[in-house]
Amino acid sequence: MASFYSLRVLSVERETSDSVVVSFDVPAELRDSFSFEAGQYLTLRTPIEGEEVRRSYSLCSAPHEGAWKVGIKKVPGGKFSTFASEVLEAGAEMDVMNPQGRFLLKEGSGLHHLGIAAGSGITPILSQIKQVLSEDPAASYSLFYSNKTAASTMFREELQDLKDRFLDRLRVFYLLTREPVDADLLSGRLDQDRCKRLIDTFCKGRTLDAAYLCGPESMIMNCKEALVEAGMAEGDVKFELFTSASAVKPQVQVVETLDTDTVMMQVVLDGVTTSVELEKDKNLLDAALDAGLDAPYSCLGGVCCTCRAKMVEGKATMNINYALEPGEVERGYVLSCQAHVDGSGPVVLDFDQQ
Ligand SMILES: Cc1cc2nc3c(=O)[nH]c(=O)nc-3n(C[C@H](O)[C@H](O)[C@H](O)COP(=O)(O)OP(=O)(O)OC[C@H]3O[C@@H](n4cnc5c(N)ncnc54)[C@H](O)[C@@H]3O)c2cc1C
Numbered sequence: 490m491a492s493f494y495s496l497r498v499l500s501v502e503r504e505t506s507d508s509v510v511v512s513f514d515v516p517a518e519l520r521d522s523f524s525f526e527a528g529q530y531l532t533l534r535t536p537i538e539g540e541e542v543r544r545s546y547s548l549c550s551a552p553h554e555g556a557w558k559v560g561i562k563k564v565p566g567g568k569f570s571t572f573a574s575e576v577l578e579a580g581a582e583m584d585v586m587n588p589q590g591r592f593l594l595k596e597g598s599g600l601h602h603l604g605i606a607a608g609s610g611i612t613p614i615l616s617q618i619k620q621v622l623s624e625d626p627a628a629s630y631s632l633f634y635s636n637k638t639a640a641s642t643m644f645r646e647e648l649q650d651l652k653d654r655f656l657d658r659l660r661v662f663y664l665l666t667r668e669p670v671d672a673d674l675l676s677g678r679l680d681q682d683r684c685k686r687l688i689d690t691f692c693k694g695r696t697l698d699a700a701y702l703c704g705p706e707s708m709i710m711n712c713k714e715a716l717v718e719a720g721m722a723e724g725d726v727k728f729e730l731f732t733s734a735s736a737v738k739p740q741v742q743v744v745e746t747l748d749t750d751t752v753m754m755q756v757v758l759d760g761v762t763t764s765v766e767l768e769k770d771k772n773l774l775d776a777a778l779d780a781g782l783d784a785p786y787s788c789l790g791g792v793c794c795t796c797r798a799k800m801v802e803g804k805a806t807m808n809i810n811y812a813l814e815p816g817e818v819e820r821g822y823v824l825s826c827q828a829h830v831d832g833s834g835p836v837v838l839d840f841d842q843q
Pocket of ligand 1: 530544545546547548559560561562563564565566567568569570571590609612613729730731732788792793794
């Protein structure tokens with residue numbers, strides 16, 4: 490169940506001039522709640538200039554390391570990332586939600602995994618590389634990692650150490666967009682054509698068993714197309730979005746088919762059922778929050794899956810969904826921050842069914 494816990498910040502270490510790595514102290518009694526899989530994220534909550542701000546950050550540490558670390562890259566004008574980079578110090582207390590997310594490694598032994606990351610998108614992929622190469626001696630990993638400049642590349646040193654340790658099983662290809670690189674193929678934006686050429690050149694003769702994409706939305710969608718064109722099954726190409734153009738400006742969708750102004754909704758949260766009046770133009774999460782319930786959420790843009798809940802009764806339509814798999818939607822799961830009720834029948838929304 491998704492809940493916030495107060496954790497102490499163990500350290501805040503500078504990674505590049507515009508990024509930091511924040512490490513949390515998870516006490517023994519919370520270790521079960523905070524167990525995680527590579528690719529999952531933490532949601533952090535703290536007051537900044539009098540306003541409660543919550544943001545998600547992928548764990549860049551791997552489960553076997555016994556550490557809870559996130560890498561935060563400063564976004565110009567960004568509230569939380571600027572706070573983390575300039576104000577946050579070791580010893581501070583912060584509300585941290587137990588790990589969430591389904592950007593997970595494909596199961597199986599001896600697979601060749603392909604990661605494509607840009608900028609801070611390296612964080613979940615770094616965790617995955619460490620986990621799969623440590624746990625499966627037959628696994629191999631190829632990484633295409635794009636950054637503006639060499640100096641702004643996060644975790645360069647750690648990746649170098651990993652390459653030395655897993656000499657024959659880890660390959661890292663750095664791409665730079667704002668600095669010249671000797672090889673023309675590694676210089677410039679990672680678009681569909683470049684992705685295709687990278688695969689043709691560096692993955693020739695290797696099976697592509699699973700791919701993990703994390704970076705700007707356009708890069709993700711272009712590389713996904715290239716990988717599917719190269720013969721990968723869509724289900725084997727996973728991605729994690731940190732933000733999206735459509736998520737930044739959510740379109741409010743009023744459901745026309747609703748014939749009453751309000752619907753009764755039962756919300757199941759932490760084992761307690763509460764009746765909530767749901768107005769027709771409100772999303773399910775807002776209705777629960779407005780009723781005083783401490784329902785889980787983070788991005789509010791359909792990108793993360795912190796607000797995932799199951800429609801046990803009733804139907805809903807989502808404006809945006811970048812996080813749920815088709816099978817989950819079929820089973821009745823919704824991103825409650827994006828879901829509007831369809832029809833006028835009663836609704837039962839369960840946050841506890843994960
Ligand atoms: C599941 C998940 C995992 C994430 N993991 C990481 C991570 O490991 N490391 C990391 O640094 N970030 C990560 N993020 C992004 C992070 O949650 C914040 O969105 C980011 O730090 C910006 O927050 P902010 O408060 O500083 O900016 P805000 O005050 O929210 O935004 C300021 C401006 O920057 C724009 N903006 C917001 N995010 C980005 C972005 N990522 N790139 C470019 N422009 C942006 C906004 O549209 C706005 O215009 C993750 C997001 C999700 C949903």
